[in-house]
Amino acid sequence: MTGPGFPRHPLALLIMASAIGLLTACGDNGGDSAAGNDNGSGRQQAAPAGRYDMANGCYAMRPLSGGRYVAKAADGSYQASSATLAGAEPLFMKPSALGRYLLSARDSSLLTAGSQITSAKDASDSSDWVIEGNGDSGFTLKPLSGGGSLAVDAGSGRLQLAATPARFRFEPATGCTAFPEITVNASGDSFKGTLGDGPYKGQVLGFADAHVHMAATDFLGGAHYGGPFHRFGVTHALGDCKERHGENGRQDLVGNLYETNPLAEHDTQGWPTFVDWPAAHSLTHEGMYYKWVERAWKAGLRIMVNELVQNEVLCTLNSTGHLKPQNCNEMDTAVAQVQTMHDLQDYIDAQEGGPGKGWFRLVNSPAEARTVIAQGKLAVVLGVEISHIFNCNVRYGALPGLPETHGCDEGTVDTQLDRLYKLGVRQLFPVHEFDNALGGNGIFDGLVLNVGNKADTGQFWQTYDCPDEEYYYTAGALMTTVPGAFDSEDPLSTLLRQIAGGTAPVYKSNKRQCNARSITPIGRYAIDRMMDRGMVVDLDHLELKMKSEVIDMAKARSYPLTSTHGGHGGISMTQARDIFRLGGLIYDYKGNGKGYAAALKKAEKAHVESGSNFPFAFGYGADTNGMGAQADARGGDAKPVSYPFTLFKGPQWGSEFNGIKPVVFDKQRSGERVYDTDRDGQAHYGLVADWVEEVRIEGGDQALSALYHSAEVYLQMWERALAHSKH
Numbered sequence: 001m002t003g004p005g006f007p008r009h010p011l012a013l014l015i016m017a018s019a020i021g022l023l024t025a026c027g028d029n030g031g032d033s034a035a036g037n038d039n040g041s042g043r044q045q046a047a048p049a050g051r052y053d054m055a056n057g058c059y060a061m062r063p064l065s066g067g068r069y070v071a072k073a074a075d076g077s078y079q080a081s082s083a084t085l086a087g088a089e090p091l092f093m094k095p096s097a098l099g100r101y102l103l104s105a106r107d108s109s110l111l112t113a114g115s116q117i118t119s120a121k122d123a124s125d126s127s128d129w130v131i132e133g134n135g136d137s138g139f140t141l142k143p144l145s146g147g148g149s150l151a152v153d154a155g156s157g158r159l160q161l162a163a164t165p166a167r168f169r170f171e172p173a174t175g176c177t178a179f180p181e182i183t184v185n186a187s188g189d190s191f192k193g194t195l196g197d198g199p200y201k202g203q204v205l206g207f208a209d210a211h212v213h214m215a216a217t218d219f220l221g222g223a224h225y226g227g228p229f230h231r232f233g234v235t236h237a238l239g240d241c242k243e244r245h246g247e248n249g250r251q252d253l254v255g256n257l258y259e260t261n262p263l264a265e266h267d268t269q270g271w272p273t274f275v276d277w278p279a280a281h282s283l284t285h286e287g288m289y290y291k292w293v294e295r296a297w298k299a300g301l302r303i304m305v306n307e308l309v310q311n312e313v314l315c316t317l318n319s320t321g322h323l324k325p326q327n328c329n330e331m332d333t334a335v336a337q338v339q340t341m342h343d344l345q346d347y348i349d350a351q352e353g354g355p356g357k358g359w360f361r362l363v364n365s366p367a368e369a370r371t372v373i374a375q376g377k378l379a380v381v382l383g384v385e386i387s388h389i390f391n392c393n394v395r396y397g398a399l400p401g402l403p404e405t406h407g408c409d410e411g412t413v414d415t416q417l418d419r420l421y422k423l424g425v426r427q428l429f430p431v432h433e434f435d436n437a438l439g440g441n442g443i444f445d446g447l448v449l450n451v452g453n454k455a456d457t458g459q460f461w462q463t464y465d466c467p468d469e470e471y472y473y474t475a476g477a478l479m480t481t482v483p484g485a486f487d488s489e490d491p492l493s494t495l496l497r498q499i500a501g502g503t504a505p506v507y508k509s510n511k512r513q514c515n516a517r518s519i520t521p522i523g524r525y526a527i528d529r530m531m532d533r534g535m536v537v538d539l540d541h542l543e544l545k546m547k548s549e550v551i552d553m554a555k556a557r558s559y560p561l562t563s564t565h566g567g568h569g570g571i572s573m574t575q576a577r578d579i580f581r582l583g584g585l586i587y588d589y590k591g592n593g594k595g596y597a598a599a600l601k602k603a604e605k606a607h608v609e610s611g612s613n614f615p616f617a618f619g620y621g622a623d624t625n626g627m628g629a630q631a632d633a634r635g636g637d638a639k640p641v642s643y644p645f646t647l648f649k650g651p652q653w654g655s656e657f658n659g660i661k662p663v664v665f666d667k668q669r670s671g672e673r674v675y676d677t678d679r680d681g682q683a684h685y686g687l688v689a690d691w692v693e694e695v696r697i698e699g700g701d702q703a704l705s706a707l708y709h710s711a712e713v714y715l716q717m718w719e720r721a722l723a724h725s726k727h
Helices: 010-026 216-222 253-258 290-298 312-321 330-352 366-374 410-422 448-457 491-500 521-532 544-555 573-581 593-610 685-708 710-723
Strands: 058-063 069-072 078-082 091-097 100-104 110-112 118-120 129-134 138-143 149-152 159-162 168-172 207-212 301-309 360-362 378-385 425-428 463-465 471-473 513-515 645-647 663-665
Touching (some): 078 159, 091 330, 207 710, 216 312, 253 312, 290 330, 290 663, 301 366, 301 425, 301 710, 312 448, 330 378, 330 410, 366 378, 410 425, 410 521, 471 573, 513 544, 521 544, 544 573, 593 685, 645 685, 663 685, 685 710
Parallel strands (some): 207 301, 301 378, 360 378, 378 425
Antiparallel strands (some): 058 069, 058 091, 058 168, 091 100, 100 110, 110 118, 129 138, 138 149, 645 663
16 A cells, blocks of 8 residues: 555645544455356356356256256246246356355346245345255255255245255256356467476566555445455445445545545446546545456466555544444454455356366465466465554654553564464565554655554654655655744754654655654564565565665575565665665556656666676556556557557567467456546556556567566565575
8 A cells, every 4th residue: 555646635634633633532258257158148068067167157957856947937936847948047157156156047137045936136145055066966055044955846846945955957058148247358368387498498477566455345444445356246346335435425535535635526336337436546446356357367467466454544534434433453454354365266266167266376485376377377475564563553652752652572573473474474564654663654745644643653753854865766755844833954943843743743844854763673573583484575665764774684684675666765776776686676666558668767777787696577566456546548649559459479579478379458348338548547457458568569578578577586586585584
């Protein structure tokens, strides 16, 4: 989570100040896996051998005893009454989870349990069926609620619930109405395997996104609307955000603050119209629905680092403002989001035909990642990006210089680090947006985050003038301050600034300010323990001097470090060269294709100047779903993306792509909305594929090579971390 473009609107400060008062007072086409089955096209599929095999297929049901097919009566009830397959009701089998299905009729109603088996428009536990058995002995069906299993009345043939289940066969049928779903709009299979010859022999091919927030469904106390999946499908995952954001979006407090207009409104409807969201600057709406990510995977995404995220201050503010108190503890939220990621993996497996068959795989090591990528799948790494890492928050005294308090010691660090590691977390931010017991955060916004730091820690930031030196990422920020207060350099003004800084935001207004809080003893201990375990340590969000102190720790053990989404707080050129020299990586915050080409040149130059002996490549950190604005369209005189476009084929695709089959991408369609990168920018994650075409246009073969080797370079960095660990 970053949040570039924080509000400068004067009302924002007033609202945040009021909130602090509240807080203190309260204490497709052929590329679609689903469309590859019947989807109403009349295409036949095989009879299922197991309970996962009917995923997204079109089938008729027939009880093993009696021999008649299940048909739908005029009153919406179901009975085994048809002597022929042609008279049966064709049912589209939409997985809701592994081994569970929604059975959707031609009129899109769902087979639902009740006093009798009937049709319902809306999904519920009564229409979510657990299927057991196999094709030889037949299948049983039991709803999540309703008591009993699906059976057939011996006299009337009507379907009903009973203690003793009937067994059914599923026979391939035609004429289904497809269950609503977003399409990938890509033709061709994504590549698999490792490179077989030349200088890259044995390496993986593909690009890395080292920073996203795909599990942020409970983010910020309900401020975030939507999810990457829902057991009842896209209409529930991406429906109408009015339930969270109110009529016309007027209750989208956090999103409106970030938009610099607390009174902003938006069209709340998602599926099928998607009028106002997702959009590049729509920060509190889902941008990583799994079918959008699938499109990026087809374009060659092979490493994704999902940062488990929360901001306790904004979570408490939003849940209090909506009178829906939630558990906003950042560690608890991070742990809960681990389960979300496993549920997502299972859901994708269910869509693809069973456990392990999906393209989305959580990994715990570079070796696991290499295996997954060789299979042509996406390797997903878990990270954590929160301010209260290990519950190591800090509370300052009422004035600068008074003792701070926190409940964090070495035992706490060891216990909580072990907790996260066992859950599969492998990448960590020691500090996020506010100061904590480990050290100070890197200042990049001089208003809203400073108010948040006051709410979180009891003090506004204490600062110093950022050094005048060459920067890779600019350090600090010009602070919002009491106008004209204590700007001079005399000792009295300096003293008054220090005193007032504990109770009011008073800074020199003409110099960029860096955070005076650097690494603490418990911070050194925690980062040493991270390195001992071979964790990927991200320097983004650390205070400028703290970055140097952590780099010095890394130098002592030849340990690689990363910056994955823009530095946050600044990175000097000296620090950047040290990162490269240690075998670490700097992947920029993801811009558009033109921005990537420019950032690549800067990174290549710093890598060469560092004298690094390690390979160079250049991925990105998109920060999608993390309150960070996504890239706008290139605009200007940029050569437009011409649809459909083809990846992996053509003169600008280097020798490493020899033998790889092309994949053709058309404009991405979500319901009734069709997206175009030259109009919409990076409105959602499905447009990453279109962004790759922008990169080809703007940077040619050099940019494509740097991008598609970024997954390999990430894995080599991770392997070096493990090699220099004690784990």
